[in-house]
Amino acid sequence: MEFGWTPEQEDYRRRVREALDELLPDDWDEVYVPQSYASDLQVDFSREFCAKLAERGLLVPHWPREFGGQETPDWNHFILGEEMKGAGEPRGAQYMNVNWIGPTLMRYGSAEQKERHVKGIAGGKVIWCQGFSEPNAGTDLAALRTRAEREGDHYVVNGSKIWTSYARRADWCFLLTRTGPGKKDITILLVPMDTPGISVTSYPGVIKFGHLNEVYFTDVRVPVENRVGAEGQAWEIVSHALAFERVGVPRYHTGLDALDLLVAQLKREGRWDDDPVVRARAGRLVAQFESARMLTYLVVDQRVKRMAPTTDSNLARVVALAAVNEMLDLIAEYTPDALAGGDLLLEDYYRINIPAGITGGTNEIQMDLVAQRGLGLPRG
Numbered sequence: 001m002e003f004g005w006t007p008e009q010e011d012y013r014r015r016v017r018e019a020l021d022e023l024l025p026d027d028w029d030e031v032y033v034p035q036s037y038a039s040d041l042q043v044d045f046s047r048e049f050c051a052k053l054a055e056r057g058l059l060v061p062h063w064p065r066e067f068g069g070q071e072t073p074d075w076n077h078f079i080l081g082e083e084m085k086g087a088g089e090p091r092g093a094q095y096m097n098v099n100w101i102g103p104t105l106m107r108y109g110s111a112e113q114k115e116r117h118v119k120g121i122a123g124g125k126v127i128w129c130q131g132f133s134e135p136n137a138g139t140d141l142a143a144l145r146t147r148a149e150r151e152g153d154h155y156v157v158n159g160s161k162i163w164t165s166y167a168r169r170a171d172w173c174f175l176l177t178r179t180g181p182g183k184k185d186i187t188i189l190l191v192p193m194d195t196p197g198i199s200v201t202s203y204p205g206v207i208k209f210g211h212l213n214e215v216y217f218t219d220v221r222v223p224v225e226n227r228v229g230a231e232g233q234a235w236e237i238v239s240h241a242l243a244f245e246r247v248g249v250p251r252y253h254t255g256l257d258a259l260d261l262l263v264a265q266l267k268r269e270g271r272w273d274d275d276p277v278v279r280a281r282a283g284r285l286v287a288q289f290e291s292a293r294m295l296t297y298l299v300v301d302q303r304v305k306r307m308a309p310t311t312d313s314n315l316a317r318v319v320a321l322a323a324v325n326e327m328l329d330l331i332a333e334y335t336p337d338a339l340a341g342g343d344l345l346l347e348d349y350y351r352i353n354i355p356a357g358i359t360g361g362t363n364e365i366q367m368d369l370v371a372q373r374g375l376g377l378p379r380g
């Protein structure tokens with residue numbers, strides 16, 4: 001089995017690294033990264049940064065040519081993700097555009113939506129937010145209550161969303177709405193965030209600013225042509241979209257970077273050589289992150305070969321999350337000063353990963369899916 005990269009892939013990675021060197025400001029690590037990729041500062045920066053990546057043909061190389069890509073294999077998408085996450089995610093909110101909003105609209109969007117939104121995303125200047133979760137509907141999306149009622153050629157939307165990352169700066173919302181009383185009566189609308197009747201309230205939080213937003217919709221009028229697919233098709237579309245999101249964040253890559261920082265600090269402080277326990281835990285962690293990497297690559301390989309999605313993507317996420325949790329424990333036990341501003345990059349890693357087992361589908365649900373669909377076990 002050959003795990004090496006092809007010369008084209010190596011070249012792509014080199015070009016991405018060059019772009020990062022040239023395009024990130026000198027105070028990137030000190031000023032931007034500690035504010036987090038969801039902060040207003042980084043999200044605003046991403047409009048400029050992603051547009052330049054797009055001009056260099058680096059933002060969506062794996063997309064079809066008609067949508068601004070070069071039809072390279074999906075591997076480039078993962079190389080891009082590894083390099084961007086390793087640098088503190090200068091794409092800001094736009095990582096989501098590339099991971100799942102663009103691909104979902106390519107598959108389910110109308111011709112007009114493809115022309116406008118997919119091409120817009122490929123240009124690197126548009127910020128989207130994801131309006132799924134509500135105060136009483138997170139995992140259980142069937143419980144969502146934000147209503148969209150048809151009035152002629154518009155829907156009228158009323159309700160609220162919570163945890164809507166990037167909502168303060170977003171141009172568009174990929175919104176889940178209820179269009180009928182049944183569990184499956186959920187419909188996707190693409191909503192411009194400057195539509196009258198939308199307001200956003202933001203709260204700071206331990207994982208830094210930019211994620212904890214509440215979005216209120218009061219008699220918001222959305223043209224029917226902004227609906228994605230048919231009424232009630234949201235379930236199918238969302239499961240497709242989330243299959244992309246599960247392995248969208250290369251946690252093995254950022255985890256190994258954080259481990260390097262921790263080990264370097266322990267060595268500087270003379271606490272590495274004489275502590276066999278921390279050395280053994282660090283060694284085990286490398287193995288865990290590498291397992292997550294291999295599982296992720298397996299999923300990418302399946303995608304490159306156009307195979308149907310399997311629970312391997314859920315498994316990749318579960319394995320990555322186990323490693324992330326162990327990494328958080330190591331930081332808290334061995335370098336607690338990092339969490340009090342000692343090492344900004346380690347602190348940032350810690351805070352961003354506190355909710356890693358919640359965002360994009362909780363860990364418990366991933367394990368349920370592996371058990372039921374992957375292993376064929378009965379429901380508990």
Ligand SMILES: Cc1cc2nc3c(=O)[nH]c(=O)nc-3n(C[C@H](O)[C@H](O)[C@H](O)COP(=O)(O)OP(=O)(O)OC[C@H]3O[C@@H](n4cnc5c(N)ncnc54)[C@H](O)[C@@H]3O)c2cc1C
Pocket residue numbers: 129130131132133134135136137138139140162163164165166207211355358359360361362363364365368
């Ligand atoms: C940093 C961050 C950013 C986010 N960004 C967004 C965003 O941009 N847009 C958006 O829409 N949402 C966003 N979310 C919300 C996120 O998607 C939800 O938090 C997540 O879906 C879980 O929903 P919940 O918080 O309501 O928890 P619940 O669904 O109430 O779950 C609570 C606990 O119960 C467990 N549980 C629930 N049901 C089951 C079950 N059937 N079997 C076993 N265990 C179960 C869960 O695993 C979890 O541990 C974000 C969340 C975070 C933390």
